[in-house]
Structure formats: C-alpha cells, structure tokens
Amino acid sequence: MKNTKLNALSTVTALFASIATLNGLPTTAEAASAGKSVTAPEVSPDMLNAMRRDLKGTEEQLMRRLNFEAKAPSLERGLREQLGDSFGGAWLNEEGTQLIVGVTDEASAARVRRAGAEPRLVKHSKARLDQIMEELNRNAHNAPDSVYAWYVDVASNSVVVLAENNTSLMASRAQSFAALSSGAKDGALRVEHSAQAPRPAYDVRGGEVYFTGTGAGGSYSACSVGFSVRGGFVTAGHCGGAGIPTLGHNWQAMGTVRASVWPGNDWAWVATNSSWTPQPWVYNHNNGNVLVQGSNPASIGASICRSGNTTGWRCGTLLATNVTVNYSAGPVYGLSTTDACADPGDSGGAVLSGNQAQGVTSGIAGGCANGNPPRTFFQPVNPILNAYGLSLVTSGGGGSTGSFVSRMNGKCIDVPNANFADGVQLQMWTCNNTNAQRFTWDGARLKIGGLCMDVAGASTANGTRIQLAYCNGNRAQDFTLSPAGDLVSYLADKCVDIEGFNANDGAKLSIYTCTGTSNQKWDFR
Missing domain, CATH: 3.30.300.50 (GMP Synthetase; Chain A, domain 3)
Incomplete structure (x- = not known):
C-alpha cells in the first residue's frame, strides 16, 4: 500500500x-x-x-x-x-x-x-455574487426568524437564502428579505427550504457554571457542572429538582434536570439539548482542561482536586469516605470528605483524583478565604451513574464505557448468560447494568469481556448475525453510531438490526440495510 x-x-x-x-x-x-x-x-x-x-x-x-x-x-x-x-x-x-x-x-x-x-x-461573476452577499449582510437586522442563513453557492452560480418557508406566510417573509437585494431581480438569488434552523454547538465540561430556575422575577441559582455523561452531566441534587430547566455558562438554554435526590443523597443528572456536547474534560480555570479517564475510587490519603465556578481549581487529600452529613434539610449518607476548599457556587462541581472522577461537590464547613480549616463534602460519582444507568464520558484509558440501548423497547445489547466466547451471537435483554451489557468503545471497535463485536464471517449480506469474536483488526469489527442513532457496520454499510422487530428478551441481532426504523435506532449511555 x-x-x-x-x-x-x-x-x-x-x-x-x-x-x-x-x-x-x-x-x-x-x-x-x-x-x-x-x-x-x-x-x-x-x-x-x-x-x-x-x-x-x-x-x-x-x-x-x-x-x-x-x-x-x-x-x-x-x-x-x-x-x-x-x-x-x-x-x-x-x-x-x-x-x-x-x-x-x-x-x-x-x-x-x-x-x-x-x-x-456561468451568468454571474463571483464579484457580482459577493456584491449580493454584502447587500444581504447590510440588511441582516431585517431578517425574520424564519430566515436561517445566506451564502454564495458557486456551483449553482447563485446566492442562497436558507429559510423555513413551508407555509405561505413564512415563504412570503423570506421572499421579502430576499427582495432587499438586487439579486432578486436578475435571478442571482434563490430561496431554499431548510427543515431545521442552525443552532450553536457548545461543550459541556466539568467545573463550569450553569444556572437553574425559570427566571421568574430574575430568579436563577448558580451551581457547577460535575462530570459529562452520555446525554448530559451529573451534579448535586440540592442545585435543583427534577423538571427544572437549566442555562449554560453563556446563558443559553442547556437542558432539563431529569432526576434529582436531596436530601438522603445529593445527586442529580441534567439531560442536555442537542446544542451541547458532553466532553470528557474538567476545566482547570487556567485556560486548560483535565481529561477524565475513568471513575476508580481513590484511597484515603490520596490527592484530591476539585473544580468549581466560585473558587476554581483547588486541591487537597481524601480524608474519609462513607460520611453522613446532617444538613439542615436532612441527613445525607455515603458522602466523602476532603480538605480541598470550596465556597458557595462550587456545588455540583467535579472532584477528581488524578484522571479518575471521584464525585460532585455537596457542601462545605469552612471555605477558601475565612481562615478556618477547610472541609468539603462530595457525593461519590459511581452511585449516581448506577442509580440512573448513566455512562461517564471518558478520554483515553481504553475509550468510553456504556451500554447500547434500543430506542424501540429500551432494552440493552447483551451477551447471553455473560458467555464471553468467540462466536456467541448478541441479543437484546432488559437493561441491568451488568458486565454482559457494558461495552468499551474507542470510536470504532466495541469491546466486551475481552472480545470485539463482529459481523460474522465478514459478510455484507442482510441477516448476517452480530456476534462476539477475538479482536483481530478486521473491518468487520468497526462500527459507528450516527447522530440519527444508526449503529452502522463500516464493512457492510448496514445497520445493527433487532431481527423481526422482536421486543422480547432474547431477540437476536444482525445487520440489515438501514431503513430508519425503530429496531435500528440506538443510544450509547
């Protein structure tokens, strides 16, 4: 080659x-x-x-x-x-x-x-098309919400206005905006329908501020992001109850608190919207990111660093685990404590030991500036992940770990009877967070029990079974998950499919031409 x-x-x-x-x-x-x-x-x-x-x-x-x-x-x-x-x-x-x-x-x-x-x-010179663009840019303040974007499309020799024009009113508004340019008169401008409005893309990273509340009367509460998980992030439960909307550090809509417990425990997870991408990072408040590679619990005396919106990046050691804190709202059990200081606003923020996620900040006794010996309490992260079946977003250290959940029936891809043997066909089973459903994914290969998910015989035919096999670098072991939820074999360019739309435990998996149906739609979490 x-x-x-x-x-x-x-x-x-x-x-x-x-x-x-x-x-x-x-x-x-x-x-x-x-x-x-x-x-x-x-x-x-x-x-x-x-x-x-x-x-x-x-x-x-x-x-x-x-x-x-x-x-x-x-x-x-x-x-x-x-x-x-x-x-x-x-x-x-x-x-x-x-x-x-x-x-x-x-x-x-x-x-x-x-x-x-x-x-x-072509009819129009590039200079002419650029002139039309300048005219539209000068009138950008007159663009209605239904006009999404405009640009020079050299291949079609025109300026394109992208707009939501699927109703007569919206089409009329788009045409009115286009008419502000001379290109509407000589055919150099065209309005093109767009099904979706462009949206910004933001990163979710631990330690940054986010806000909860409805904004009624300007009322918002500030907390800190804990760790990214598939579909959102984990944080402290006392930061907000289930159903409360959240805003990001930039005051843009971020998502909704999906679940929250306080007191008893102090944990919550926020499901973010499609503008936000959970990243395997924690912000060090010095223009840098610390990569998260796992969530192995640290030993007593280990170094601990935490990140939060108020005090930034602070470090100490792990003093104790399984601590019960009797907050005024009620006791919270199973916390850990460190002498890495924190202040109000740091709640929910990430606590790490090296590159391993430890938990989210819960409470303080003594802060960073009052001269008292600091004591910070944090909710361990693994119980949060286990409670909601969440998967930590990690970088390096073998890739991301999680389960593939069917959008058709909410069940997980499973190794039958946890039999990690070459040639075992994979199936669907009620999600149970066991090792038989926990895959490690490096972005191409899916590993479980020391073997790889594989298209049997490297065949590209519809109905070829999805199985376990010894990892060998063959293209039959490379998969990708599209933004639409299609788990696609690189080799066959076909989707992982639940055979016969079988919603029962034990349903078998194979590859099939991608059709966009629910038995081919997946989430990794």
Missing part, C-alpha cells in the same frame, strides 16, 4: 507541475524552495477511517483526493487573478480530483482548459 500512495502522489505532483507550467504558476519544486509546501499532510488512521465511512472511498482514492486538495488552492488563486472580472468561482468535483472554474465568457473558458482545470460557463 505504501507504493500505491507514493505512485498516486508522484502522478498528481507531475500533473500539477504541468498545469503550473502552462498557467504561469510556480511548480511544486519552486513552491517548496519558496517554503510553500503543496504536499498533502500526513493523515492519521482515524481520519482515513472517518473519510472511508463518510466519503465512501478506498484508501488510494482518498489519498489521491487529499493530494489534489492540497494543491488546488494555489491553482485557484492563479486562475482567479488571471481571469479578473470573468471569474465565476471555483470548486472541486465530487471526487475531489478536478478543479472546476466558473467563467462568464468563452475566451476565459479556453484559458481555464489550458491550465488543466474544467471550465463551466
């Missing part, structure tokens, strides 16, 4: 050199001597795996694409300068191996062909 990569690279390098010579652009050697490399960077196996999954190409095809993509910007810049006002934009073909250039006249088209690119005769 190494020779294939080198041959592909040398072929594209030679091609680019000839294009550059014809076009008056610097050759590869000249660019290199000027310190401007045009060679594709080294590509990690993870990136190639992701490209294979999403762009559907062989390694040779993907390397050819990457090598050409590294050189295309220089070719585009040269043609843009030469063509001037007749330049209509440039884009790559579907395979990423050919530069297509829009031109407004035949003379420019001939010039593009001589340079080795593919011309496309």
